[in-house]
Amino acid sequence: MAQKKITRKSPVTSKEGDAPGPAKTYVSSKMPLEPLQKPFQRADLIFDGVDHSGATFEARVFLNNESASAKTPTTVQNGYAGSFHIFGHGGCFGDDVGHCEVRGVPRQYDPRPAHPLTPARKVLIATEALRRIASRGKHLTVTVVPIVLAGTPKCDYENVLKFDKISVVTYV
Amino acid sequence: MANGLTVRSSIEGLEHIAGGLDALRDAYTKMQKLSDNRGWLYWAGIHGFPQYMCWHHGRVGMGDQLPYDLFLPWHRAYLLYFEHTARDQNNAAALPWWDWTSPGAHSVGIPHSYSVPQVSGKSNSLASGPMPAMPPNPAGHTVRHPRRPATLPTAAHVHSLMALGNFVDFTIQVQDVHDAVHGWVGGSMGVVAISAFDPIFWSHHCMIDRIWYLWQLRNGVNNIPADYLDKPLAPFALTVRDVLDINRLGYEYAQSSVTINA
Numbered sequence: 001m002a003q004k005k006i007t008r009k010s011p012v013t014s015k016e017g018d019a020p021g022p023a024k025t026y027v028s029s030k031m032p033l034e035p036l037q038k039p040f041q042r043a044d045l046i047f048d049g050v051d052h053s054g055a056t057f058e059a060r061v062f063l064n065n066e067s068a069s070a071k072t073p074t075t076v077q078n079g080y081a082g083s084f085h086i087f088g089h090g091g092c093f094g095d096d097v098g099h100c101e102v103r104g105v106p107r108q109y110d111p112r113p114a115h116p117l118t119p120a121r122k123v124l125i126a127t128e129a130l131r132r133i134a135s136r137g138k139h140l141t142v143t144v145v146p147i148v149l150a151g152t153p154k155c156d157y158e159n160v161l162k163f164d165k166i167s168v169v170t171y172v
Numbered sequence: 173m174a175n176g177l178t179v180r181s182s183i184e185g186l187e188h189i190a191g192g193l194d195a196l197r198d199a200y201t202k203m204q205k206l207s208d209n210r211g212w213l214y215w216a217g218i219h220g221f222p223q224y225m226c227w228h229h230g231r232v233g234m235g236d237q238l239p240y241d242l243f244l245p246w247h248r249a250y251l252l253y254f255e256h257t258a259r260d261q262n263n264a265a266a267l268p269w270w271d272w273t274s275p276g277a278h279s280v281g282i283p284h285s286y287s288v289p290q291v292s293g294k295s296n297s298l299a300s301g302p303m304p305a306m307p308p309n310p311a312g313h314t315v316r317h318p319r320r321p322a323t324l325p326t327a328a329h330v331h332s333l334m335a336l337g338n339f340v341d342f343t344i345q346v347q348d349v350h351d352a353v354h355g356w357v358g359g360s361m362g363v364v365a366i367s368a369f370d371p372i373f374w375s376h377h378c379m380i381d382r383i384w385y386l387w388q389l390r391n392g393v394n395n396i397p398a399d400y401l402d403k404p405l406a407p408f409a410l411t412v413r414d415v416l417d418i419n420r421l422g423y424e425y426a427q428s429s430v431t432i433n434a
Contacts, residue, residue, distance in 0.1 A: 052229070056355045056362045085351035087228065090363025093221050093306050113231055113242075113406075120229035121239075123344045149355030150317070150362020 023057065023146040023160045027066050030141055031168065036134035040170035043130040045081065045142065049119040049164025053100060055151030056088040057160050061124055062143040063133050070145055079143075081129035084122040091154025119164070130168065142166055178255070178423040180382070183268045183283045183375055184276050193285050193298065195264035200297035200371055202261040210261075212369070213304050215254050218407065219368035221306055225407055226250075226364065228347065240400055241343050243350075244384045247377050248415045249408040254374060255423075269378035269425070272353055273327040281321035282357070286372050301369045303360065314370040317358035324356055325349050334387055339396045342387055350380050382425045385418055393417050 036043065045061060062068035065079035074080040092100035102115040133140055146161040186192030204212040219226040227246035230239035251267060258265045270286075271277060286298045305311045330349065336342040353376055354361050361370045368374075388395065393416050401413040415421060 052364075056351070056358075058352065058355060083352075085348050085355055087351035087354045087367075088363055089220070090365040093365055095307075113227075115231075116224050116226070116228070118229070118231045118239075121344070122348065123341075125345070149319075150358040152363060152365070 022070055023148055023157055025069060025146070026142075026144040026161055028142040028166060030139040031166075033134055033138055033140050036130060036140075036168065036170060038170070040127070040131075040172060042125065042171040043127045044167075044169045044171075045124040045126050045130075046167040046169055047084065047122045047124070047144075047163045047165075048167070049162075050086060050122050051162035052086045052088050052120050053117045054088050054091060055155040055157055055160045056090075056149045057086050058147045058149060059084050059086065059122075059161060060145040060147060061126070062145065063126075063129055064137065064139075064141055065143055066141055068143045068145055070147055072145070076129075076132070079129070079133075081126040082124050084124050086120070086122070086160075088151065088155070088160075089117065090150075090152045093154070130170070140168065176422075177419060178266045179426045180266050180378060180423055181268050181426065182274075183270050183285060184274060186268055187283065187285050193268070195262045196258070196266070196268065197291065197297055199258040199262040199265035200301075201294075203258060204297055204302055210257060212301055215257055216301065216368035216373075217304065218250065219373075220363075220365040221304070223407075224365075226368075227405075228364070240397070240403065241340065241347075242400070242403060242405065242412065243347050244343055244380075245396075245400070245403075245412040245415045246405050248381050248384070248418075248421075249405040249410045251374065251377055251381060252410075252415070252421055252423075253408055266423075267374055267378045269382050270372060270375035271379060272324045272356075272376070273330055277324055278321050278326075281318050281324070282316065282372065286375070298371045301371050303366060303369045306366075314360035314366070316361060316370065316372070319356050319358065325352060330383060333383070334390050336387075337391055337395075339391075342391075346380065346383055346387075349383075350376075381418075385425055388416070 060074060060083050061081045062072065063079040063081050065072070068078065072078050094100060100117055102117050106114060144161060148157050148160055151157060200212070203210065203215070206212070208214065217223055227242045229243070230241040255267050270283060288296055289299055290296055300313045300315070303312050303314055333342060333345050333349070336345060354367060357372065360366045361373060396412065396416065401411065403412045405411060405415065418424065
């Protein structure tokens with residue numbers, strides 16, 4: 001007997017292929033390399049204030065490759081340093097205006113944890129990639145290419161990548 | 173059970189045992205039919221929609237001006253409560269972990285037992301879970317859009333995390349692997365709001381919890397910032413201190429277990 005095929009549809013999610021177009025890439029201004037030219041055991045790229053309210057995505061990080069895109073192979077030759085990932089909330093499903101607005105500094109005596117959409121810190125361990133760059137040039141640019149993996153129709157796929165700052169930190 | 177502890181096993185291991193997943197499947201089937209606080213929608217709804225109690229990334233609050241990250245202890249408590257709720261429906265049920273680093277996972281992706289739509293002529297409660305109405309969307313069932321199996325995280329990458337001796341550093345890195353797998357499965361698992369309605373969510377987080385356990389074996393069970401210890405893990409009646417030792421919580425991770433009478 002043929003097995004009955006059950007097809008179920010989630011009314012909420014959309015596939016990555018449903019995104020209206022590629023997500024915008026970020027290219028940093030030039031960062032001085034002098035601080036990296038002392039010996040280090042580990043080097044991190046730290047992204048602060050990363051928004052995770054929308055779609056879920058992989059953020060591919062390339063060094064000194066301002067033209068990197070979703071089609072750029074993730075190879076050492078292309079300056080690929082690694083990826084970080086954002087597990088997004090998928091947009092706002094609250095009933096009323098303000099549900100997804102991050103509360104400000106907690107008031108005194110407020111026992112509640114901060115808002116779930118408090119922007120995140122992501123740390124990419126990029127020791128070898130930064131070591132290669134430090135040995136070659138004087139400047140560093142960071143290109144971040146978001147690849148949307150999942151979302152809902154409530155998500156702004158094009159502008160999925162939002163963060164406040166990048167830091168390059170080395171450890172002896 | 174080993175010494176009265178619940179033994180959590182791998183999905184792959186249980187797939188090789190006749191009826192290995194029957195108790196879990198039975199428990200999930202019953203939970204998915206319940207509409208009260210014993211049911212699937214209630215417990216999955218704690219994570220994202222509608223309660224949004226889940227903890228991801230560092231946050232300030234509860235009187236602290238410095239951020240702290242309760243991702244690992246919060247999900248450990250969540251899984252514990254959920255597992256007991258499942259065992260109320262079938263006492264033999266235990267959460268299995270989905271080892272997405274295994275050669276098998278890198279070949280087939282989602283385990284067969286979690287993807288086959290029917291088992292013995294009935295809907296497979298491991299393949300999909302009910303979802304509530306989320307206006308303007310009606311109620312429905314979870315779906316997945318998995319990517320290529322070979323792009324799942326590797327054993328080598330997870331192994332490299334074991335050498336990170338600082339808990340905060342380890343949390344950030346293991347959370348990134350966690351995020352990657354949610355994105356890899358895609359569909360309902362792909363967003364915080366609805367991921368817990370998918371049955372594979374629980375086994376994915378079981379793997380994350382197991383990785384933390386293995387890290388604790390190497391780096392110390394109590395290796396966590398002291399100011400985390402008394403943080404409550406709302407809505408569960410547990411603090412961070414309470415969930416550090418999984419044996420004290422009544423479970424263990426084992427690849428296999430053999431017992432003989434003396």
